[in-house]
Amino acid sequence: MITGSFPTTRLRRNRRDAWTRRMVAETALSADHLIWPVFIRDGSGDPTSVNSMPGVVRVGLDRLAAHVEDAVKLGIPAIALFPATPAELKNPEGSEALNPENLICQSARLLKREFPELGLIGDVALDPYTDHGHDGVLRDGYVANDESVAVLERQAIIQAEAGIDIIAPSDMMDGRIGGIRAALDAEGLIHTKIMSYAAKYASCFYGPFREALGSQGALKGDKKTYQMNPANSDEALREVAMDIEEGADMVMVKPGMPYLDIVRRVHDAFRVPVFAYQVSGEYAMLATAMELGLLDRERGILETLIGFRRAGASGVLTYFAVEAARLLKSG
Ligand SMILES: NCC(=O)CCC(=O)O
Numbered sequence: 001m002i003t004g005s006f007p008t009t010r011l012r013r014n015r016r017d018a019w020t021r022r023m024v025a026e027t028a029l030s031a032d033h034l035i036w037p038v039f040i041r042d043g044s045g046d047p048t049s050v051n052s053m054p055g056v057v058r059v060g061l062d063r064l065a066a067h068v069e070d071a072v073k074l075g076i077p078a079i080a081l082f083p084a085t086p087a088e089l090k091n092p093e094g095s096e097a098l099n100p101e102n103l104i105c106q107s108a109r110l111l112k113r114e115f116p117e118l119g120l121i122g123d124v125a126l127d128p129y130t131d132h133g134h135d136g137v138l139r140d141g142y143v144a145n146d147e148s149v150a151v152l153e154r155q156a157i158i159q160a161e162a163g164i165d166i167i168a169p170s171d172m173m174d175g176r177i178g179g180i181r182a183a184l185d186a187e188g189l190i191h192t193k194i195m196s197y198a199a200k201y202a203s204c205f206y207g208p209f210r211e212a213l214g215s216q217g218a219l220k221g222d223k224k225t226y227q228m229n230p231a232n233s234d235e236a237l238r239e240v241a242m243d244i245e246e247g248a249d250m251v252m253v254k255p256g257m258p259y260l261d262i263v264r265r266v267h268d269a270f271r272v273p274v275f276a277y278q279v280s281g282e283y284a285m286l287a288t289a290m291e292l293g294l295l296d297r298e299r300g301i302l303e304t305l306i307g308f309r310r311a312g313a314s315g316v317l318t319y320f321a322v323e324a325a326r327l328l329k330s331g
């Protein structure tokens, strides 16, 4: 690399004016790079707020279209749906996941009717539906891999048939991408895409999400027997390699900010679309500091998001998506 030397070369020259700064910017961020996670709840009426995530709400089906409209108008390509399943519908097997009338399926049908051009991402895993809070079924206290995968395959078909465009398995069972791809194909659902939560770490940053879905306190134990150890990086590449091999169209790294090194490695090693999830705990951390006046809100949002793009992410799932899209639009 030729770097030049001072004083012939002055790197500040290109930083001196706003227009040159724009002209030499290496990375771009636009609404195209943003995916908005949306929490859906049972019942109707005003959206309810999520205490641990200032500014984030859960909406009932009657308000869903109005809630999503701004995201569509601002050019956000896709939203990710997460259902807050009523406690009385949860059980050890997570059977509500397979109900074609569950919250996510009803939402998908409604949104496809209202906004046919909006991409819909469906979370495939059992934790929103199990009373023990694990992502699969428990056998002798252990999340049973193959039995869970068999349920996830059916869950994926039900969601795809309801109108979900991208199946996003977040469970971290081995072999679920291959199983789901084969199951979708067998039903003729060949256009349904898969965004795999390929490298999902056992992280404390999911805490506020569990409040949002009303599953806080429900989780028995932890998820360390299926989600990845935060100490590992090479293992993430194996996870991603296997998911691509099994048919993933896009992969995801989660959480986001503490794992940008993983995003970079995945991007460099595979050159496939890689997404990062700026998760609930990251949002809570930033939004709280912003509310306290410790961080500048607009700059904080955009700086974290450009960071994901700079690390090689095709896009970011972020609770700031709509606000960020608005900021980017207004320049
Ligand atoms: N499948 C989604 C999660 O597990 C958590 C996301 C978050 O914490 O925002």
Ligand SMILES: [Mg+2]
Residues within 6 Å of the ligand: 172, 173, 174, 175, 198, 239, 242, 243
């Ligand atoms: Mg895997």
